[in-house]
Amino acid sequence: MEYRSVIGGGLVVCGVLLGTLQALQYVRFPETAAVVLLNTVPFIFVAAAIVYTGVTIAIREEYDEYATLIVSWAVGGAVGFVAVFTLLTGTSTQDGLTLLLGAVDAGSAGMLAGLLVGLYDTQNRQTLATVEQFAQKLETLNNYGKVLNQSTGIESVSALCIEVVEFVLDGSGATFVIAENDEAYIVDTTLPDIDTGDLERAKRELHETEALNTVIDGAGFDKIRNEQPGETIAIRIPAGDATAVLVAVYYDIDDVDETNIDLFEILAAHVSTALSTVDTQRLQTEFMESI
Structure with a gap:
């Protein structure tokens, strides 16, 4: 329960910070409506999705056993996306702030992708555990049936x-x-x-x-x-x-x-x-x- 609350709260904080950063980026570098629609708004939704996932993990007991697994996927996704972004822009002539903000966007997308994979992995593990538990109980019940x-x-x-x-x-x-x-x-x-x-x-x-x-x-x-x-x-x-x-x-x-x-x-x-x-x-x- 303690780990789940900490992990969920951490994801909420990350999502809020990412959303705030997107808002500050828009204020610092105002763009046309089309650019905002294609560049800023999607990452606002990404930040909101991360916050929602964090709240869900924090309040739902079924994630007690799998919260660490989910956040591991999220961290791995963020690191992977940032690494790819760094490789692609390694020889870029853009200024450092622009590259940093781009890395943040890549990390946000990677974190959300990792969360989705982690949730899917968790669902599969929960389903498998349920099936195995049912099979074990059914076997035990059938043994009792013979005794009955x-x-x-x-x-x-x-x-x-x-x-x-x-x-x-x-x-x-x-x-x-x-x-x-x-x-x-x-x-x-x-x-x-x-x-x-x-x-x-x-x-x-x-x-x-x-x-x-x-x-x-x-x-x-x-x-x-x-x-x-x-x-x-x-x-x-x-x-x-x-x-x-x-x-x-x-x-x-x-x-x-x-x-x-x-x-x-x-x-x-x-x-x-x-x-x-x-x-x-x-x-x-x-x-x-x-x-």
Whole structure:
């Protein structure tokens, strides 16, 4: 956070200085409207773009890890453009001030080009990191799915569900509920002070939605997390003659990551299969005992 603020602030200062220099250059060397339009105005926009990029980096947390990378591209671009400008004007007969101002213009353009490349590089790295994280979570979830299908009771299925929500899907807590014959009971929960009335209200909300589809912050969901800031998601899972409800709570965030919601629904599908297997085993056991 500290580096990001310093880097963003530094870019803002650079942009302001470059814009001020362009204004002073216009005052010191007044030109025709056409020259101003083609020479001064574009670099004013370049300076404004650098300021905007600096502010964006300073205020957006996703650049925490990549702020140094972006500014490295910017510095490299500025140095490269100035070096090329120096090579091209090395034998020029123009006065030193004119060459200096030209080098500043070249450096401004190079810095903006470097920032654009740095932002593009950052976007690619973030996308790759997201894909790799999703693949890793999906692999872990599928391994849990295999264990779920070997479960011999609802309690073990419930415990594994809550473990996945908290350790794989980054949840703050979870509750696993079984509803059967108009009655619902909590199998497992890691949420404090769960009120059965709030769960019943959430269950009714889920009853109106399609099974295995995530509902985000439905009616009464805020009560489940004791009205603390955050978001609550829940899903209805068919379980033979009964219905399971899995509730996950995320504190202090505005939106649950879309990737985690997709994985939440995949988890629900695994749970549905596991509960069907448990129900089948129960029926087989009852049948064998009746013989």
